Amino acid sequence: MTIKTPLLPFPLTICGIDELPAHAAAGVSHVVTILDPEWPDPEHFTLYPPHARTIWRFHDIVNPQDGQTPATARDVEAILEYGEGLKAEMVEHLLIHCHMGISRSTATAIILMAQRNPGREADSFAHLAAIRPFSWPNSRMVRMADEMLDRRGALVEAMRLHHHCVARGYPDKMSYLRASERAAEVPPEE
Template identity: 70%
Template sequence: MPSLLPFPLTICGVDELPDHAGRGVSHVLTILDPGTPDPEHFGEFGPHKRTRWDFHDIVNTQDGQQHPTEHNVRAILDYGTALQDEPVNHLLIHCFMGISRSTATAVILMAQANPGREAEAFEHLRDIRPYSWPNSRMIAMADSLLDRKGALVAAMKDHHKTMARLRPDMMPYLRTSERAAEVPEEE
């Protein structure tokens, strides 16, 4: 599937960062829990522009944790707008594991640049990150801010069904987590 962005996109977790040091990454988005030290791996990368956001990977309010907010999603959309005016050779988005916050951010950027192609954004996500479980709170806020009238959320739910079929081994874990409401019913 052709890219939905005009530059290569990579998604990974912190432990995978060294694998991407020599790939010509020009822009990095880091999304980690508040208070988490910066990964040391970026010293191995060539010159790049790096942006960091701090919030927890949760979808419900929890004491002592900072969930993603509309402000965070607006920052993602502003970032996507700013990238249109910059030369981008390769964008790398990472969170701790490369499964939820980073994949939600990638989908939001792809959907922003491709109105009406929400389902394709998730298809492309599966091509570049075979196991992903985008943060539903972030996707719902982006759906609203982009005025997609539920199309982005519907595409995410279809993605979750696909992931449940492809990775049934992960569903017991998700069903016992605070993300249980995102797990589709077993068919």
């Protein structure tokens, strides 16, 4: 798919922890790390040249659960503040990662793309699908961003359509999601 103008003015990589070594020589200048609060910091960044790194810690859940820390409005505000800050920096390549590169990292990427591109929510998800085909952005984060960016449901609707496309493209992975707290997000089997 061709997008008329870039959604971000720099290359974007999304990955999981296990994929980090593969990107060490990719010219990454900025890294966003999103981990569970108790998870140790990955050692893979010793392989990377100097870069600016931001770390956020919360669990990949969409509904509050005992013993788990969900993303809060303050976390989404921090993502939006980070996106504003990137406008003033020389960003050569942004890498966003979480544990598996499926949910928190993809939600963060969507929020950054949507922030810069009002009215292009569907394009943001199309770009996400092109760079991270199996992605299931954290809907809690996306819903909060939709409200903060005053998108009036457009970002949430684009996410719903994205979920349908991913479910069709990866039916073998849907049983896992249906058995999780994300079951309500999974479209019915066709």
